[in-house]
Amino acid sequence: xxxxxxxxxxxxxxxxxxxxxxxxxxxxxxxxxxxxxxxxxxxxxxxxxxxxxxxxxxxxxxxxxxxxxxxxxxxxxxxxxxxxxxxxxxxxxxxxxxxxxxxxxxxxxxxxxxxxxxxxxxxxxxx
Numbered sequence: 630x631x632x633x634x635x636x637x638x639x640x641x642x643x644x645x646x647x648x649x650x651x652x653x654x655x656x657x658x659x660x661x662x663x664x665x666x667x668x669x670x671x672x673x674x675x676x677x678x679x680x681x682x683x684x685x686x687x688x689x690x691x692x693x694x695x696x697x698x699x700x701x702x703x704x705x706x707x708x709x710x711x712x713x714x715x716x717x718x719x720x721x722x723x724x725x726x727x728x729x730x731x732x733x734x735x736x737x738x739x740x741x742x743x744x745x746x747x748x749x750x751x752x753x754x755x756x
Contacts, residue, residue, distance in 0.1 A: 702748065715746055
């Protein structure tokens with residue numbers, strides 16, 4: 630008997646509309662965070678455009694349409710990131726996932742962010 634293949638995480642999240650809504654909630658918290666808020670405020674001048682790019686990235690990362698291209702990790706090199714910044718971002722991500730997403734999808738999004746964060750740490754030279 631073949632087990633049914635579950636739909637991609639992108640679909641289980643509710644597609645682009647729900648993903649974009651989640652990201653708006655998350656980045657509203659990021660902008661207010663005492664540790665990482667100032668980094669984002671200094672680096673991003675056009676939040677609607679940035680949120681669109683982030684939604685494009687997460688679309689592909691969750692099995693949806695691949696809409697993002699380019700060297701996302703390398704844009705973080707000049708930001709002077711430290712381990713405390715990664716931990717703050719991931720803590721906010723975990724919290725927002727668990728509040729705004731269905732349980733199974735939330736844990737998958739957390740795992741994906743932790744994996745991506747690990748690679749990003751290596752690229753920017755943290756850890």
